[in-house]
Amino acid sequence: MNDSFDVIVAGAGPAGAQCARDLATRQYDVVVLETESEDVFPRQSNKSTGGTFPPMLATFGIPDEAVMHFTDTVVVESPNEHFTLKQAGAVLDFGAFKTYLVEDGQQKGATYRFDARVSKPIMESSEIVGVQYNGSKKVYGDIIVDATGPSAPLAKALGVSDLKRTQQAIGIEYELEGVDLDTAGYANLTNAMMLRLGHDYAPGGYSWIFHTGGDTAKVGLCYIQNESYQRYAETRRTVDGYLQQWLDTDPRFSTADRIEGRQHRGSAHIQAPGSLSTDNFMAIGDTVPTIDPLWGEGIQKGMRSGRAAAIAADQCLIPSEPTTTAEDLSLYNELWHTEVAPGHDSRLWMAELLYLASNDRYDSLIRDLNHFDAATLRKMNNGNKLAIAKLLRFDDLSLLVQFVKHQFST
Structure with a gap:
């Protein structure tokens, strides 16, 4: 007999894990294929600053234990000015957050296979019917969901994803201790999430300081190597070099030290989405991409895309004679544009x-x-x-x- 499920989800990031949680709650037989090993998950994929807001925690039932620090304000900073908005926020322990999503999904009935690197779709009559992983292993499903992020091996093969290299943002983040959060001449960043616009440190992008309690903070930057980058960037300075320049010149970091082992790298595409779905298939999270193009918020958008995909799958699978054509799954496209990422x-x-x-x-x-x-x-x-x-x-x-x-x- 074929190894088969109602739904196959490739990738155990926030979007994929949330999709699996929702489907398992509805008693569907769902399997998640995750590249990382279970004993180290999510060491290699712990790459996000994890800044979000309380409504997201409530909407998806995320416990306080996954939050490093709750914040009271959002600060937007330029080279010589700042703007402060009273807005409750939460800086996630991204590793603990991802672990919770997986464990909660497993408790609800989702099957997880770690050390499972997805390579390509299994096709029959020009439609995807399963996934090949770890070389020759195969698993079949009525609906397949690609939540692998920018690698998107399934979405690219099906022509659903059109991620452009010229729209790929790269980022790096350190976790620091000894940060002076209330330096004269700057906004008070105690219990704040700060986003900074300035080409001196992030040409064609932005940088950030997220307070994580005490004198610690997540500090990072990201940018797209696009026209703005080419205009403002210094020749041959890497993303690491820009972050180090900021640490070397900003007085808020004069007594700060990097916390060992707490460095994160990542990438995401800032562009319009592709077609999102086709027969038996949906793409979610950074595979789409779903990240907010203005401020780079990806977690809530990714989670919402996973939920939208689960809703569409439920509509297709619940009838006594399930149908999973592109037309049936178009509900996901509608929900993406109206609920996940309106505007x-x-x-x-x-x-x-x-x-x-x-x-x-x-x-x-x-x-x-x-x-x-x-x-x-x-x-x-x-x-x-x-x-x-x-x-x-x-x-x-x-x-x-x-x-x-x-x-x-x-």
């Missing part, structure tokens, strides 16, 4: 326009943000074009022309 295209062009701006324009942007009320700020963050227009200045005309030229060239 994704608007937020994408906002991010591309933002990263084209200069450091001086970042300073004036932060000064402007300090004059808006909370309702207007929420509209801006949600991609409301009329609200965003309030941030534009006459001097931005040349920036808009550059942005339009870039859109037509890509």
Whole structure:
């Protein structure tokens, strides 16, 4: 007999593990194929800053034990200005978070196979019917979900994923102790998550300081090697070099030391999604990609995409005669655009326009943000074009022309 399941999920990241949790809760026979070994999981894939917000914890039932530190404010910083917003947040222990999702899914009935590297889809009559892993091993399923992130071996083979190298962001993060969180001349970052715009440390991207309790913090940066990077970057300086430059020149780190073994690297694509699904198949999480293009939030978006895929699979499998065609699974596409990442295209062009701006324009942007009320700020963050227009200045005309030229060239 074939080794078969209702649903196969490739990848045990937040999106894949959440999809499996939801399906197992509904009593479906689901298997998760994870590349890492069970005895080290998630050592190699513990790559996220893990900044999120309490509604996500409540929505997905995440316990406080997976949180390193709860925060009270979000700070947006430019080279010479800062803006502070009262907003409760949570900095996750990303390893503990992923472990919880897996263990909870197993308790609900999901099967996990570790040391299982997915290589390609098994096809019959031009449709995916299973997955090949670890060389010649095979497993079959009614629905297959690719949650492997940018590697996307299944989504790429099926033409669902179109991840562009030119839109790939790379990042690095250290965990530090001895950080001065209340340095004169800077915003107080005690119990805060800070995002910094500035090409001196993150050309064409952003950097961050997330307080993790006491005098410790997660400190990192990421950027896309795109037009903005080419314009502002220093020749041959690596992402490691930019982070080290920040640590060497920012007085908040003058007495800080790296915590041994707490270094994280990662990558994600900042672009519009592909087709998302096809017959018997859905792509979720960073495979899509799902990450928020403006501020880089990936955890909540990934979890929501996993839940949306589980809802679509449930609709297909619950009838007495299940059907899993592309049309049946199109519910996932609908949920992705309306519930997972509404306004994704608007937020994408906002991010591309933002990263084209200069450091001086970042300073004036932060000064402007300090004059808006909370309702207007929420509209801006949600991609409301009329609200965003309030941030534009006459001097931005040349920036808009550059942005339009870039859109037509890509």
